[in-house]
Amino acid sequence: MLKLQDINYTIGAKQILSGIQINFEPGKLHMILGPNGSGKTSLLKIASGQIQNYNGSVFYDNHLISQIPTATLATYRSYLSQQNNIPFPLTVAQLIQMGRYPHYSYEPTKNDFKVINEVVNKLEISHLLNRDFNTLSGGEQQRVQFARVLAQVWEKGTNNNRYLFLDEPLNNLDIQYQKYLLQTIREFIKEDLVVIMIVHDINWALAYADKVYFLNKGTLVAQGNPTEIINEKLIMEVFNITSKIISVPGQNYPLVCF
């Protein structure tokens, strides 16, 4: 369980987040939505340990995050950033291997290679392994980075629970791979895994999320089961656009039209 207690965060005079109170339960896919600049990424970076100068408390399984050593946390928490340029040539294989860094000291173990193999096969990127990361397309880079963070928390670590943070993982992906990635995450979710991701498409949230969180101007305006809380009024309030929610025959979740 990941608990955010009364999180307030300011940069200079600007209030980025105020009074955030969330319990992220394991075994669930959590999606954070909100307009640009609403504080989504800041929230993710606070919860994952990147941003440290906030007010409030973050607990991982009842341990205060500041009490957990950086190297220990890395064995059961991984994070996919929005975009990444790498100023040196680096092969895809080397990059994915970095996902296992928290788990070995000098040489990767047999198990590390086994994990890497499984991830690579799962994401169908074995043909990219010897390529230079910088020569890949945006979508391919996104999938390779996803493989790296997945490899990091692929197995049960030293902790009871594992945490996977994804900041707009669907960026640069075509519709086929968007769906593929979401399905992969769904299959990957076990009772000990917390997945927290930022998405923009409300329809993906309706289709895949267990819980959704709507941020607006740094405050949490709604949280809960997507089909229960997403309605035209909320979308108007958060995104300032009119919409229509319709049901689709043979599908157990509705569709939002804009």
Place this chain on the structure above:
Amino acid sequence: MFNKNKSIYIISSIALCLIMLASIQWGAISITNIQMAAAVKHFFQGKTPSSIYEGVFLQIRLPRVFLCLFSGAILSVSGVFMQGLFRNPLVEPGIIGTSAGAAFGASIVFVLAVYLPMDWKALVGPLLVPLFAFLGATLATYLVYMISKNHQKTSILSILLVGLAINAMGLSGMGFMTYIARDPQARSINFWNLGTFSGANWQQVLIVLALLIVVIFSIFKFIKPLNALLLGEEEALYLGVNIKKFRRKILILNTLMVAIITSFVGVIGFVGLIVPHIVRQLVGSDHKKLLPMSMLVGASVLLLADLAARLLLAPSEIPIGIITSLVGAPLFIFLLKKSIFIKSDA
């Protein structure tokens, strides 16, 4: 494919041995294999050298070659460290002012030593010069790092510009010390400016060897963090690297490396730029291969440069810093063009 790295190692090692041999034998005075053998034999028998050639071999050529070899390895590693830390292939101690800071620190002691009380003067050469070089280099590194770092990103343009300013400050500081120095001292300060191995002695070799051993042992712990940093500081933290601690460690070691080398042989620019660039083309950016290979190639490159410095205008010598800059500056421009003018986000 499976033997590519191995063969690169073997070829580089053989090349290094051949270059070492050439460096020992060639110079203002040539030394033959027979003279070398005789010198070694006499040395182990405890006899005094029987000819001038043996003396040159033992007291001049050998320490020079070893000092050059170790310095090449250390300066190249320093380049790799800095490039990893700043996440850019364009930085190296000569460019961002670390060496200039070290040289300035060293020149202060060197010039002001005449005012020290008698019993302090003995410390100047072995202790005070490296210490002040270290202080100067630390100050320079700190300034570059703090000024060029805005918010989260460290942009290469700001590093280079701040480095330029720090370099200018170090050089003008040295200029001032030269101005107030007495004549023979002024010439020696000039040597720090351009670099030379002509004053090498066994004491320096031993100190630099000790430093090299420390560097080699540290490298094992630095491989993973440096690799993780390729992805960015945030990513490195997510991969379990305590960035603040790591940065402090590597900056201290790096500054120590540059300070000691600079206080012995002066500013030798661009080695830390040329060598990692060549090695990345050969083995890629993985620091597990990049670091050891840079040591090997760095040693060869600096030995070659020293050989050129000795032979081009023989019997007089060109300062080695001039040679490395002549080769390094065009490469720097090439890399700069690639990284700044092509990528708009530089």
